[in-house]
Amino acid sequence: MRIALVLLALVGLSTGLVAQAMGAAWATWAWTASTGVVLAVLLRQIVTSLMRGDIGLDVVAALSMGGALALGQSLAAAVVALMYAGGQTLEAFAAGRARREMSALLARQPRTALRREPEGLRDVPISELLPGDCLLIRSGDVVPVDGVVETGRAILDQAMLTGEALPVTFEVGASVVSGTINAGDAFTLKADRRASESTYAGIVRLVETAQSEKAPMARMADRYGLGFLLLTLMMAGGAWAWTGDAVRALAVVVIATPCPLILAVPVALVSGMSRTAGIGVLVKGGAALEMLAKVEVLVIDKTGTLTHGMATLSAVQPLVGHNEAAILSIAASLDQVSVHPTARALVTAARGRSVALRQPVDVVEEPGEGISGAVDGRRVLVGGPRFMGRYGIVFPDRTTGQTASGVPSVGATVLVAVDGIAAGILGFSDPLRREGGDALAALRETGIRRIVLATGDRKDVAEAMVAGLPIDAVAADLDPSEKTGLVRAEHDHGLVMMVGDGVNDAPALAAADLGVALGARGAAAAAEAADVVLLVDRIDGLARAMRIARRARAIALQCVFAGLGLSILGMVAAAFGYLTPLQGALIQEGIDVAVVLNAMRVLGGKD
The missing domain is CATH 3.40.1110.10 (Calcium-transporting ATPase, cytoplasmic domain N)
Known part of the structure; x- marks a missing residue:
């Protein structure tokens, strides 16, 4: 639909320009017809948004096209129509690029599996798999359920879950998780849970949740967008009242169409979520990504986080x-x-x-x-x-x-x-993880000012285990309610991130400004209560995810202030008669393309 509108607007504009060069009178009709179709589609979208209670900046685009047609500025109307349709297509393309890692997680979900049965191998839907079923995992297959290697040696590519490029080898008896890819020879897997209860199914549910949530910054864009709409109408009305020139008012409206505020913010935040998913850190929505960029205090459970959780x-x-x-x-x-x-x-x-x-x-x-x-x-x-x-x-x-x-x-x-x-x-x-100390040091460098260890162990045991680590305080002998109380008390020191992996951590995760659960295979209650889920049971990816989040938020704000600033300067110039509607449309499209491309920088660069 978007591509069709772009092509229609392009054909209408080109046909009119050719007709104008030939001196034909029907140039105006070509511009008007193509603009009319785009305007009709836009008005339908506006009505649908209003029925949902949303008032967006699409209204400015509709006023631009409608006003240009009414004032006989059909060429400007055609340019606005093309720019609007092109901007929508660019935004959709950018959002698609931004979601590539998350979409890849969804697309790789297997649908069937080869199950060993008395009469031989049979391809069955994964919904029919039961604990105890023996499955043949061929080379290149995605492991459909969590299970144990029954025969053979499993060489698994876990890059989609962990971000690590090198395959990992699992011998007979080793547990493997769904969603990984068999990078070696075929092996037999004995399922130990249903597909709906497996790691990958949990990841898919978390991704779907993440894609449906709207970030506070995006909601801020909606609120500021309404304010920007009122500012646009006031400046356009003021220019008209002051000069009596309706075309000058039209130029003000045109240069405000569309707005980088609503284009760049979602692209930057979704890009950040996609980047973190690519390193095995699943952020459940833009709100969580923003909070990940701002937290200052870390409360971390010991078992399964700093230790292996395998007593x-x-x-x-x-x-x-x-x-x-x-x-x-x-x-x-x-x-x-x-x-x-x-x-x-x-x-x-x-x-x-x-x-x-x-x-x-x-x-x-x-x-x-x-x-x-x-x-x-x-x-x-x-x-x-x-x-x-x-x-x-x-x-x-x-x-x-x-x-x-x-x-x-x-x-x-x-x-x-x-x-x-x-x-x-x-x-x-339960020995400490080798990477635990380095991970805490990396979190310090990322901006965490205070680290508190929370554990149910005795204080002397806990302090002895973490001696030498960059930890500011040890809270020991805690039950679940006391962990929750600790998290609430730490709010006095700043925004709190709680990291845990067990059922008893769920209340504390929910009480924190940002809850982080280790492993989608871990306790369902912890993953449900958390805002961020580490797809493997390691915390060393968390610092990198924080750097990505901080960069995404900084670029989003950069796009907002730079884009709105340039748009407002253009509106002032138009109000004083320095820009025509046609010039305003071209300048605004340049601004929109620039901020969207800037937002897509989140997908690249070092973190």
């Missing part, structure tokens, strides 16, 4: 009346229903030691606190000291670097109680 059982200390195997069995049996990283580590360790697990009943989990339930008719509690304290269960003193029974408290300590009595102490380790 390993390092020690088991049974207390009086229990043995190591019994403690492992009863605690891991209860933790089977939990998604907490420590619970998963405990279950994995128990199975690795061939400990028999039973089915728990009456299970109640309190995120970030602990879990309770019945195993073989016995009431079992697994959790931290605060959780045990609520039930009046006393454990050996743990104020030193190790438990009273000799269990080292490296990383985290989990307590186990049976039938209301302290039964055992479990020690877990």
